Amino acid sequence: MEHELDDERFRALIEESQDLNSDAMKAANEPLNGIVEVGLERRAQRGYADTVREERYERAQAQRLLVMAGVAVGAAGLGALAASPAYAQGAAEDVAALQTAASLENLAVLTYKTALTLPYLMKEDRAIKTVAAFAKITMEQHTEHGKAFNARAVELGGKEQTGTHPELTPVVMAAVPKLKAGGPLDVVALAITLEDTATSTYVANIMSAMTSPEVRLLFGTVAGVESQHLSTLLAVQALLKGGAPELITVKETGGATDAAKLPGAAPSIAIPETFKKIDLARKPAEGAVK
Amino acid sequence: MTDRDPLQISEAELRAMTKQMNEMHAETFPVLHESLGDFGSSLRGKLRTLAEHSANRRTFLIGSGAALGGVLLAACGKDDPKPAASKSSSAAPSSASSAASSAASGAASPSGSAGGAGKDIAALSTNASLENLAVFAYMSALAEAPKGKFGKSVPPAVAEFAKHAMMQHKDHAAAFNAALKIAGAAEFTKPNPALADTVIKLFGEVKDVPGLAQLALTLENTAGATYVKQMGTLTNPDALKAVATIAPVERQHAAILNFVLGNYPVPDVFVKLDEQSGSSASLGARPDTDAGVS
Numbered sequence: 001m002e003h004e005l006d007d008e009r010f011r012a013l014i015e016e017s018q019d020l021n022s023d024a025m026k027a028a029n030e031p032l033n034g035i036v037e038v039g040l041e042r043r044a045q046r047g048y049a050d051t052v053r054e055e056r057y058e059r060a061q062a063q064r065l066l067v068m069a070g071v072a073v074g075a076a077g078l079g080a081l082a083a084s085p086a087y088a089q090g091a092a093e094d095v096a097a098l099q100t101a102a103s104l105e106n107l108a109v110l111t112y113k114t115a116l117t118l119p120y121l122m123k124e125d126r127a128i129k130t131v132a133a134f135a136k137i138t139m140e141q142h143t144e145h146g147k148a149f150n151a152r153a154v155e156l157g158g159k160e161q162t163g164t165h166p167e168l169t170p171v172v173m174a175a176v177p178k179l180k181a182g183g184p185l186d187v188v189a190l191a192i193t194l195e196d197t198a199t200s201t202y203v204a205n206i207m208s209a210m211t212s213p214e215v216r217l218l219f220g221t222v223a224g225v226e227s228q229h230l231s232t233l234l235a236v237q238a239l240l241k242g243g244a245p246e247l248i249t250v251k252e253t254g255g256a257t258d259a260a261k262l263p264g265a266a267p268s269i270a271i272p273e274t275f276k277k278i279d280l281a282r283k284p285a286e287g288a289v290k
Numbered sequence: 291m292t293d294r295d296p297l298q299i300s301e302a303e304l305r306a307m308t309k310q311m312n313e314m315h316a317e318t319f320p321v322l323h324e325s326l327g328d329f330g331s332s333l334r335g336k337l338r339t340l341a342e343h344s345a346n347r348r349t350f351l352i353g354s355g356a357a358l359g360g361v362l363l364a365a366c367g368k369d370d371p372k373p374a375a376s377k378s379s380s381a382a383p384s385s386a387s388s389a390a391s392s393a394a395s396g397a398a399s400p401s402g403s404a405g406g407a408g409k410d411i412a413a414l415s416t417n418a419s420l421e422n423l424a425v426f427a428y429m430s431a432l433a434e435a436p437k438g439k440f441g442k443s444v445p446p447a448v449a450e451f452a453k454h455a456m457m458q459h460k461d462h463a464a465a466f467n468a469a470l471k472i473a474g475a476a477e478f479t480k481p482n483p484a485l486a487d488t489v490i491k492l493f494g495e496v497k498d499v500p501g502l503a504q505l506a507l508t509l510e511n512t513a514g515a516t517y518v519k520q521m522g523t524l525t526n527p528d529a530l531k532a533v534a535t536i537a538p539v540e541r542q543h544a545a546i547l548n549f550v551l552g553n554y555p556v557p558d559v560f561v562k563l564d565e566q567s568g569s570s571a572s573l574g575a576r577p578d579t580d581a582g583v584s
Contacts, residue, residue: 141559148560199538206521206534216530217522220537224518224561227538228545232555235546256552259499262447267550268454271542274461275535 094215095158096288097205098149101219102161103287104198105146110164111172111194112139115187118179127245130253131184131236135191138229145222152218158289165287168197188237195230197280199223204281227276235270238263406525411475413520414466414529415581417536419482420513421463423489426481427509428456430493431502440499448499448550455506455543462536469532475583484580485512485573500551504571507547511572514540515563519575 112135115121121132150160164172172190179186202223206216239247247257432452435444467477481489489509496502517537524530545555553569565574 213522220518220521221560224541228556231542260445264446264450267451274458276538
C-alpha cells in the first residue's frame, strides 16, 4: 500500500516541489546560460538553446572545413586539423561522464522508490513522515537530475542512459533484504552512501579538465543539491542514533524542529568535511551506454 | 523512546562523532592546501611562459621580475589587504606584481591562457573576500550573542554551528589565499567590498536567532552560487579543484540553516545562481571582479 502523506502542508510542499520539477530544465538552463565569461561573451545574451545550436553549427562547420581541407591539400591538410578528432574525443568523454551520472541518478531513484514501499516508512509518526517526505521529494529531484544529464548527453550526440549504474546496482540489490528486515537507519545509511557517491563523482568530474565548461556547470548545479541531501541524511542519522527522532521535522510535516533542543553537535555532524572529499567518486565512464 | 534522557545520550554519541569530524577536518585541510599550492605554481608557470615566449622587451622585463616580485608580494603577507591590481599601480613597471596584474587584466596578454590566469586570480580574490565576509559575520554573531542581541539565549546547536561554519570558512579563505600568494598575487584579507556595507546593515537589523540564521543562509547561498558559476568559467584545473570541493560545503551549511529555521533543507532541484529570497535566499553569484581585482 502506498504511504499516505496527507498533511495539507506536506501536500503543498510536494506541489511546490513538482512545480520546481516541472521547471527543472528551465532552472538547469538558467545557470547554463551564465557560462559566458571565458571567451563566450558573445553568447551572453542568448538562451541555452541558442548556445547549443551554435555549438552544433560550429561542429558542423569544423567537419565541413575538414572535408574541404582534405580536398584542397590532401592528407597533409587533414593532419593540420587534428584538433577536430580531439574535440570529438572530448565530447565523447563528456557524454560518457553524463551517462554515468544519469546511471547514478537512476539508481538513486530506484533506491528511494524501493525504500518508500517499506512498511516501517509508512508509519504516521512525525519523524517517519518527515523521512518519507524527504525520500519522496529527493526521488523527484534525482529524476530531474537524470533528465538534465541525459538531455545534455543527447545534445552532445550521445544516447540517453536509462539504466542504473552497472557496478553499484548489485550492491544496492544485495542490500534490499537488509532494508526489509531492518529499520529507518538502514535506509538512511544506504542513502548516505549513494548521495556521497553522486556528490563525489560530480565533484571529481568538475575537477577533471576533460569536461567542457557547460558540462562542468551542470555537474556543479547538481552536486550542490546532492551534497545537501547528504548533509540532511547525516543530520537525520545523528538524531535517530541519538534517540531524538522527535526533532526530525520541518514545517511542512507537522512543525519546525525545536532548535533549542537540538544537540549542540548535530549541525556539525551534518557537515563533516571542510573540503568535499572524493574517495567515493566513480570512474567517469563506468556507467556509459555501451 | 527510552527512559534515559535522549539528549544526554545523543550529546555523548555526538561528541564522539564530533571528535571524528575534527580529525577528518585536520586531515583534509593540508591535502587541499597542498593542491592549491600546485594551483599557484601552475598560474605562475603560465605567467612565466608568457614572458619567455614574448619577443617584446617590455614584456620580457615584466616577466623577468616575476620571481622576485612573487617573493616581495609573498613578503607583504596578511597585513596588506590590497589586491594584486592595486599593488601594481604603486610598483615599478618591471615588478612581478605588474606581471601578475598585467596578466590579470589581460592588457599585456598575447594569449587567452594568460588572460584566463588573470581571471582566475580575480575570481580567487573574490572568493577569499566572500569567505572573509562569512567569517566576519559569524564572528560578530558569536561576539554579540552573549550581549543579548539575539534574545535571552542562543540555542547550543546554533552557537556550535556558527563556530563550526566559521572555522570552515577560515580554512576556505586560507585555501584561496594560499593559491593567490603562491601565484604571486596578493592575499585578500578583507571582507567582500561590494557586499560588506549591505551585510553590516543587515546584521544591524537582526534581532533574533531566526533573523541571524536567515542572514547566514543568504551568505552561504551567495558563496555557493558564486563558486558554482565559476565552475563554468575558471580555466585552471587546480582552481576548479578549489571551488569544486568548497561549493558543496557552503551548500551544506545552507541546508542545515534551513533545517534550523524549520524549512525544508533542500528546496532547490538545481543550484540557483540568481538573487533569491525565502529558503533559497541569495545575493546571487558574484562577479569575479567583486573584490576589485580585475
